[in-house]
Amino acid sequence: MRKIIYSLLVGSIVFSSIQPHAKDIDWPMYGLDYSHQRHSPLTQIKASNVANLQSTWRVHTGVKASFQATPLVVDRVMYVSLPFNHVLALDAVTGKEIWRYQHQRKKDYRLCCGPANRGVAVSDGKVFVGTVDARLIALDARTGKVVWDIEVADGSSASAESIQTLQDGDKLKNSSIAGQSGIGIAMAPIVYQGKVLVGITGVGYGLHLDSEREGAPLGAVVGFAGSYGRAGFLAAFDVKTGQRIWQFDTVAPQAWEGTFTTTTPDGVPLNRDINLEKNNLHRYPDAAKYGGGSAWTTPAIDTKRGLLYFGTGNPSPQMDDTSRPGDNLYTISLVCLDIHTGKIRWHYQQVPHDLWGYDVASPAILFDYEVQGKKIPAVGQASKVGWYYVHDRVTGRLLKKSEAFIPQTNLFARPTPEGIVITPGAVGGVNWTPTALNPKTLTAFVPAIHWPVRYSKKTIPAKGDKPSLDYSTLELLMDEPRWGVLSAVDLKTGKMKWQVKTPEPLVGGLLSTAGDLIFVGEGNGSLNAFDAKNGHRLWTTTLSAGVNAPPITYQIDGIQYIAVAAGGNQLFGFKQGDEIHVYSLPKK
Template sequence: MLALCLGGSAITAAHAASPDATTKNITSPSSAEWPSFGRDYNNQRFAPSTQISTGNVKDLTKAWTFKSGVNASFQATPIVVDGVMYLSLPYDHVVALDAKTGAQLWRYEHDRRKDWQMCCGPANRGVAVGNGKVFIGTVDSRLIALDAKTGKVVWDINAVDAAVLTEGQESLDQDDPNSHKKTSGGTGIGISMAPVVYKGKVIVGITGVGYGLHIDNPRADAPLGAVIGVTGRYGRPGFLAAFDVNTGKRVWQFDTIPAKGWEGTFTPTTSDGVNLNRDLDNEKATFAQYQDAWRFGGGSAWTTPAIDTQRGLLFFGIGNPSPQMNDISRPGDNLYTVSLVALDVETGKLRWHYQQVPHDVWGYDLASPPVLFDWVHDGKHIPAVGQAGKTGWYYVNDRLTGKLLMKSEAFVPQHNLFAKATTEGVTLYPGILGGSNWSPSAIDQTKQRAYVAGIHAPIKYTLHEAPPKDGNPGIRYASSEPADEPRWGVLSSIDLSNGKIAWQQKIEQPMVGGVLITAGGLLFTGEGNGNFDAFDAANGDLLWQSKNDAGVNAPPISYEIDGVQYIAVAAGGNSIFGYKAGDSLVVYALPETTVAK
């Protein structure tokens, strides 16, 4: 559903007084730096360095390794500015390292709010650097500014003051096996995305507001067990907000669930005509009972926005509605969940939205970050925004209007797509894991290619109804859990001119972490088994591989110092996928003898 709304260089202390110095550095970064989450505001994750190439990548070796001492899911994108690497660790600690040697320059230890329940695990996806500060959003919903030279706290604010009601196992019938199993999270509020700095503002969003109750798998090396969407009034609307870089004062806030109009038009299909199997008569009949459902609507903001600096537009993806997978108490389209949204970057006002999946009951968050590029079609260059969906399609929308320009071939297998949960359980794919999860995709705009780390993970969706007793009609909920079927990863190159798959590589395990493309013709990505790989971006051939002790489930970056190109990536695993935890940041370079040739 498309809606239009009207109106709607090194970073040093010397630059601190000028917000445009930071903005300029991120708009046009040098090959020596990786100054923002997606390298620049476009989020293309394309590095212009050519020193490491298809011809010599076989010689790539470890230059240095930093051990953080924190063994947990490690998803951060390192930021490199003026020879310093700034790295967020699980549980929101931050270190500054010499980007050439790995020597620690300072370390910030985060002290979490004691009264704040962590909703969604300890992972943090990175910091933002600008105006002489390092900014981090935390699992306890704070936004903190650190002095970039010392790591000392400059300011520390609560992005959210009050916690929310979270579903618990006491909501389940006591005869339900899930009521006695260990859990690892539930609906709540945290911040996992890397912020972005733009014209004196630091922009970040909250997550976890429609997370659902996560049941642990009894095996540590196995993927997460069931995710449960319990009927009830849990959570709140998510938001994306901008804060003043110098004071932390809130400049604007966009709530991901509108107080009016959240029900939408009760559309029976996706905007491109795929049937959603909705019971619209029942939804309309029950709407009067649930007119305040927006107050608990969900809609997390999981990953860093992209910004069109020329047009003053910001683009970000919104997560699933709340309760997750359970739609009894939320009739309607549940705007703006599972939507790509464009805002005025100066005011936070809505310009347009494109809802990929209205009334989502599968967990199809827009998790992978949006990417800005010029889409070439019939000889015309059209400003576009791309996004790798959990649904398994790569979407390309007009940047100015939100119109869908192209939807790719499926980059992962699809089966029973949009089937509703049943009491017997129905298996479909892609499901709640994706498709493409939070992993950033990359784009080579010149070649009109998108590169996506994908997941094939069949998911069983089950509807649970407890028998009525003692006047209680029974608790009803929906769950998703991995089906007893093979799982694997899919690395894809997508031809943006026509949406066709240019090449694919099947990977042993589901892929989560993201990709890096370089002008040297290489694609770098990691695997859950500890492999860190380099592929030929032209044809998908594996050219090089390095083995690590933990899962490599974070996005790689490229930077240069003293004429040497480095590739850096975190190796710390991912608990949701059962990948081995670790605490390493690993940096690679060519030997001096190879560089000298």
Template sequence: MTRTLTQSFCIGIAGFSLLLAGCMHASKSSTANAGNVDWGSYGLNLNGQRHSELTQINTGNVKQLASAWTVSTGVKATFQATPIVGNGVMYVSLPFNHVLALDAATGKQLWKYTHERKAGWSMCCGPANRGVAVSDGKVFIGTVDARLIALDARNGRKLWDIDVAGQPVDREQQDTLNGSDPNKTRKVTGGTGVGIAMAPVVYKHKVIIGITGVGYGLHIDNPRSDAPLGAVIGVTGRYGRPGFLAAFDVDTGHQVWQFDTIPVKGWEGHFATATADGSHFERDIATEKAALKDYPDAAIFGGGSAWSTPAIDTETDTLYFGTGNPSPQMNDVSRPGDNLYTVSLVALDTETGQYKWHYQQVPHDLWGYDLASPPVLFQYQQHGRNIPVVGQAGKTGWFYIHDRATGAFLAKSEAFVPQHNLFKKPNMDGVIVYPGILGGANWSPTSVDETRQKVFVAAMHSPIKYTVHETETGNGQQPMRYTASEPTEDARWGLLSAIDLHSGKIAWQQKTAQPLVGGVLSTAGGLLFCGEGNGQFNAYDSQTGQALWHYQSEYGVNAPPITYQVNGEQYIAVVSGGNSLFGFKQGDSIMVFKLSKH
């Protein structure tokens, strides 16, 4: 079994001293008896369920929830972090990879680590970071400049700092766009590059993390500050590199293993036109096979970012993670075949990184349907059997369920967002698709109430127009091709869904004014917490969907909430800093709530 926060170290708030007596072998039960219940990992536990057994705050008293403390961090930018809480200390990663340690009961700052990025390093995907991992007396963070850093949990002192990904990759050039394309002169906010967005996870003395931004495409800014990203553009060419997930020794940072998300051999797959879950794809297989001779090295530009923190099965030492789109994004001329293992759920051996199985949701992806939302492990009841499974909420708008041991597809939910032209190929006239590149479920983590067999999903409806363009290159050469995905003028909204795992049906659904991105928290107190881009932070009855409580923040609440207990008192926490990609107001708040005593 992995060591917990309490097994690894005990930290006393007073003077923030390391307590040696009586805490080196503290267990979960002793922590609970002392009145503390931690949020020890990105998904609460290694299963990634984000469902707390705390009941002090419940449907009967949630209306009494009030602010306990708020901290303004001073860094106003897209804020996506999940705070980690252990032994009364909260650890929060800020945009641009600064880290705070706070007294979890009062918000008092204990220490701050200020990150210095590499000179000249261009961020592929903005400044956001999704959290830290805490174990073995250390705080681990992956950075926007593709480093993995270990800090001393007592004082924030840097212990080691390693370069995870090597040199950055050149971004696609905007001057390849057609002269009549308005995106040619608009501001570029990101492109193909290398960084780390996910929160690490620690297991058996290894810290596990993956890189993002490989084959990301050009990000074109929207001239309206309150609007979503203007366009994502994939240009045909030799851009990108393979992504990977890797494990590092917690003491030294030495790499233990690395799994490349694009295999050197077999990346073309079997040219699938259908998947086991019933999805069918328009593909010109003959043309793709003929193109293999022209692009034999397509795999070295393959893409496949690792966006989401893995879930880990401690019984079998297996980890599960999702992969991103192939490179070039949305543009398949130079990448024939299925483009394995992109847009896939992948299972690996935690000790060696060896491949166990994969399930590709979208072969030869043309739409940006990354597996961005983290996988979650739970016991699934089907035909009278209790099956260990892995679930994942797709950008496609379905929740998928697989046998954990074999990867066999078992079921998927009914669609939790509207679907239209889901897998229709882009063309020069433009095709409107939804969910599309922004997804049904984007990176937002889900929550699973295993006892009640329900999964809760925060998602969005945001129609996208995909258009293929060609630019004359002269000298008798083939025209340069690129594909743009741009939001339409259609209405957008969010959908918060409770899905019955027995039937796959929507048990209840709440429509919100804006797309939902950030994630959810469910509790045994019968509550479901979720934030919105307009700054509302809401509590619902998890069984009925009835809205019970809300708090209005100045900034968008677009991060996953957590809950924890200190000295017998339960708290709810969430960071509030908006999201620039969706036009939600950016800020710098860490907000913590508890029951009012009045």
């Protein structure tokens, strides 16, 4: 029966001479299944014995760099994408390498956001990987050989965020701006009914100051007003050929300025100058053309209704809003699409006219939710701004907004010349990190970041033939206290059941199990197991690199395993490495 179920879910890829045990339970896709709950039914490892976990095997991959991938396990084989999109197939019991795909990037390709990616998809006898150089590649699951390799987006300077896209006479054209932003794919693909779904990132990342220019900030992200960049998208491709089936652009094709709302949809003031924005409309008639809206998150899929749910990133240009008046639809939104056509059903824009980088980055989760005695199909999302949102899956109506799970200071304040410190800032709240959910208790488990960020408005004076430049900047405050918060959110009430403060900001993701356990890693190398009922730490081990990827669990021959990649994260300063670790209980 298990073989039939998982053949329907991910396609049959049996090539081992060993017949799967009747009790084998895979981890076949990014979020375990289409709901993305990351809640495993396995109970062999539980609160009463997790302290006995021991290392079963580990593998050095040979690629030391930021490692964010979720390993997949299908029919006794573990598939994992490494930094820079190399792919390994390993024996999931022993760690022995079966094959390795070595990715060759386009020459001199400018990476958007580092070498990390979030994982692969496995289906129809193939392994699918989206790449940092904006390609989608299908590998033979038996051999690792390339079946097809297609370009998802043109990543040339002509289509990326670059001064080469500026019109003659644009003030930025002659200002020694440097730092073209490339386009790539960060999300793990997902496959449904013959379609592979991926989206692009790197749009809305912005131009950068020439580092040698006097007055240019170091270690800061900057934003300039102007007409440059492009819109993001999510697209579906044929699993057999790679042919594009449909594409949804993350910028509204008409009226992307929206209604010029003065608050978030749930009523929080946004401190906007609506009159100024409306007066600027005629100056920037093509603003949506450059609109941004990266697609960061692997979609969750409602198979019964044929709907998918994913989040979008910040508008372009980032932070400086002068050249993009209006709400900037559909950026910073949870979006629902018809999976067969790519047509939009609804969107919920968490932060209209974003200035702060509050991407909807953590994957959506599907579950059933009770309202006034009636069970409603719901979708939940943990935001960068620090609230957990629950929506009606069909209409998008907001059903519940949790209390804040992270400190909030100066939320939605505009940047100032002297600089204003905001929490949470551009790194979250919850960043790309996937959350987990126990559907029986309706408890969402959320790994969050407390890291103050300073937002400023700056001017570089004119010098020689270089004009003066106004720009916005954000700086991660390295000398300010920062930490992580692991929260259990009661979705019935929106209240916190418990919270645990961790030494490091939580960047990586969670695993929930029916054994009443929550597994999560930290940048200091700790891999931890917490009691899901009360947040007590029950087990910890220390690895040689930051544990900044989501753990998974699977069962083979009646033995439950816990697996995680440990490669750190350069952006956050966490030690980098190249290991995959697997744990189990001692054999009786």
